[in-house]
Amino acid sequence: MDAANAAVKMHVDHLLRQADAYAAKDYATADRIYRESYEHTYDLGGVLAGALFDPKQAAALQAPTWRLQSELGKLLGEHVALVEDMTRAAVTNAPDFAAAGEIVNSNTRDLAAAVDSLFGAAAAEDFQSVWASHIEQLMAYASAAAVQDSIRRDQARANLHDFETRLAAFLESATGKRLSSGALANAFLSHDEMLLRHADAFVAKDYGTAQDIAYETYGHMLELSGQLADAIGATVAARLPVGGAQTGYGGMAGTVKRR
C-alpha cells in the first residue's frame, strides 16, 4: 500500500503544481506537468491494480500483449486529450496556444519513436509526415471555424480525408494486412469527425457538448488503439527469433551448472 499511497500523493502533487503554473501564466510549465500527470495516471492505475488484484492477476497485467495495449493506448489517448486542449486554445486564440502546440508535438515525437521501434526509421518518418498533416489540418479547421471561414474549413476537412486514407494504407502495409485499409480509414474518419464536431461545439460556446464529444473521442481512440496494438503485436511476434540462444560450448560446464 505504500506504493499506492506514494502514487496517489504524486498524482495530487501534479495537479496542484499544474494549477499553480497555469495561474502564474507559465503555460509551458503547466502543459509539461499536464503531460507528466497524464502519463503518471497510467502508472497510478498500474499500482492500484497491483494493490487490489491477487498476485496472479497482477502479474498477468505485465504480459507484453497487455503492456503494448496499455502503452499504445496511453500515447494515442494522450493525442486526443492534448489535441482537444490545443483546439480550444486555437478557437479562442488563447495565450497558451504555443505551449499547447509544443506539448502536442512532444506526443507526436513519442508516437514516431514508437513506430521506429516497431517498424524501423523509414516507417517512422513516413508515419510522422502523415501524422503532422493530421494535426495541422485539425488546427486549420479550428482556426477557420473560429472566424466562420467556411471555405478554409471545407478545405481542411478535405485534407483530413487525405490523411485518413494515407494513414490507413500505411498501417495496412505495416501490419501485413492484419488490418484492412478500408476499416482503418473509416475509423480515422470517425476520429476526425468527432474532433471537428468538438471544435464546432467550442466555437458555439456549447461547452457541455464539447466535453461530451471529448469523452466520446477518447473512448473511441482507446478502442481503436487496442485493435492496433493487437495487430502490431501479432505482426512483430511473427518475425521474432525461434527458441532459445546457443550461447555456450561447455568449456566451463562444471562451473555453470552450479550457478
Add this chain to the structure above:
Amino acid sequence: MPAYRRTAAVVSLAALLTALLSGGQPAADEPSPAAREPSPAPMAADTFRSARTYQKVAAPVRLRIPALRLNSPIERLDLRADGTVAVPKRPDVAGWYERGPRPGQAGPAVILGHVDSRDGPGIFLNLARLPGGAVVKVDRADGSTATFHVTKVSRVSKTSFPTDLVYAPTLEPTLRLVTCGGSFDKNRRSYRDNVIAFASAA
C-alpha cells in the same frame, strides 16, 4: 488544460475586450465605430507547424557491467536461416540482436553473450550471479549512454524459452541479457537452459 480554466481565460479575455471596446461614445469628428474597429488578431493556429522529426537512438557499440567487471564491444546479430537468433562469433564479445529495438529505444533491446567457450569462460560466465539493482550501461555510436538497472535474473529451459517476455514488443525502454545456463548436454553439445537478466531504464 482543464475546460473550466480555458473557459475562465476566454471569459476574462472577452470581458477585457468588451471593456476596451465599450469605453465611451465617439466624438463627432471621430471615425465611425465600424471604421476604427481593429482588424482581428491573427490566429496563432494559422502558423502552427507539427513536429516532423523525433529523437533517434543510435546503435549500441559497447556493453559495461561494473558488478561483473565487464567491458565489451558489441557486434550486431541477425537471425539464422532456421529462425533462431545468431550468437556472437567470439566468446569474449557481446552481441546485439539488431532486428529488435536499440538499447534506450522504446521496447526490449536484447544483448547476447556466451557463458563459455570450448575451453574457458565466456563474457557472460557470471551473468546468473548478477544481483538485482546492478547497473548495466550501453554506450552508443553517437557517444551517448543508456543506463539500466537489473530487475530480475531467471533461468529457463531452452525448450520453453519465453520468447514473448524477452523479445515481444512493448514501448518501455528495457534491456534483456541472454546467455546459457544449467547442465550441459554432451550429446547435443548445448546447455539445456538459458539465463536471462531483465533490466529497466534507470
